[in-house]
Amino acid sequence: MVVREDGAMSSRVTLSDVASRAGLSVTAASLILNGRAGTGLSEDAHRRVFAAAEELGYRPNLMARGLRTEKSLTIGFVSDRVASTRYAGPMIRGALRAARERDHTMFVTETEGEPAEQDRALEALLDRRVDALVIATVTGHASLPERRPTVPVVLLNGVSPDGDCAAVLPDETDGARQAARHLLDLGHRRVHLLGIPAESDLRARATVQVRRRVESLCSNLQEGGAEVVRVELDSMSWDAESGYEAAGRALAGSAPVNAVVALNDAIAAGAYEAFREARVSIPDDVSIVSFDDDEIVNFLRPGLTTVALPFEEMGRRAVELALSEVEPGEYLEPMRLQVRGSTKRSA
Structure with a gap:
């Protein structure tokens, strides 16, 4: 609970609270917290803002930022049966890591191969204003809705019938x-x-x-x-x-x-x-x-x-491509031969 200068109580720490605690303007605090270069603000100002943010437990208002930037910092991951197979661990892990490195949160949903469920999942994710979609499949053939999403779409482990999407496949x-x-x-x-x-x-x-x-x-x-x-x-x-x-x-x-x-x-x-x-x-x-x-x-x-x-690499590449808005086409991930004891030179 934060007590403002006017005596009002607030359960959410705002940028204004951080600026007030640091003794700076809201604009200055915003520039510092967003990592803007060339602000001309002193090192002491930077220290005061970060200390105030940590002390107050400040968390950025991502919804407000999304309205300003038209980005939600979220990505949707829709699978037919991938999430319930042995592929899930490395494939989703790679996608999550790539999303996290780009400051995105990833929503994962499973449709069990039902077209109606996929349509519902896509609509739900688009309603949440995701920045991009990754559609993963174990069948190799990805089905897309008739009304194509307006955000970038990348297919993972499958291709579209029309070849009009970026698709990440093993080589x-x-x-x-x-x-x-x-x-x-x-x-x-x-x-x-x-x-x-x-x-x-x-x-x-x-x-x-x-x-x-x-x-x-x-x-x-x-x-x-x-x-x-x-x-x-x-x-x-x-x-x-x-x-x-x-x-x-x-x-x-x-x-x-x-x-x-x-x-x-x-x-x-x-x-x-x-x-x-x-x-x-x-x-x-x-x-x-x-x-x-x-x-x-x-x-x-x-x-x-x-x-x-290369399931983990494929998951990572799909998110990277989705957030880069690449051209349609196939993007192949290398496969690697792991030599162990089951082979030897012919007699």
Whole structure:
């Protein structure tokens, strides 16, 4: 509670209270607290203002500042199912850190993939005058409302049907190139791809990221002189059970299994178990490379060589772009090959 000079009581400390306590004008106190350069005010004036603000517990009136600057210092983060998946931690952490560094507060909302829920979420955030929106997706295909928001929008881990938004994506083409090059450099010339969607699913249902991953793997391995053996899945379930089944089919095939690329770490985990049961040693008998660098790799022995998805970097980049009002287009984040104990040179 602050007692003003006229004896009135106030529960909120204002800029005027700080200026009065420091013995300066409101204008001078405002210039100092907002970090304006070239004010001509003395170091003593700066010390008095900051001391008064700390003593009184002054907090800037962001709503009033927003009316003056037409900025709310907030950003909206809308996800379909991202916030309830394993991607949430690093992706949202990166976005939050980027927002905080730019003095923005981030509102996070989950729509569970329902278009009506997304529309409601977007309207609620726009009613709160957010400065920009990040729309994150696990499906790879972002749906936007017919009435486009007037603030900058950046898509995270997805692309828009019309390509009219900035979109932050992992660089799957180069990530797959690194995986292929690693096995080629180790001398492997026959590689089984575990978890490849059936051709019809790859064309009709797979995300742009999956298509790029598969296409780059195949082209780089073949250009490097390797035979590619595709072990397709009957569904789009990229889980350990599917990996176990796919590895079993690979072992039962006519082509010896010397090197494997699993389309994600869950598939690789299932393959580990299938190879263990068949007494096939990793990496002595078969080398395995995968994608994601998921938490599951911490429990695999030997350690899994995998191409890491840069979720935290992607979240950070999305906020940076949203607050920079960039041009539409794809903005790719590098993927990094993490070499561990699951690969070795071909005998």
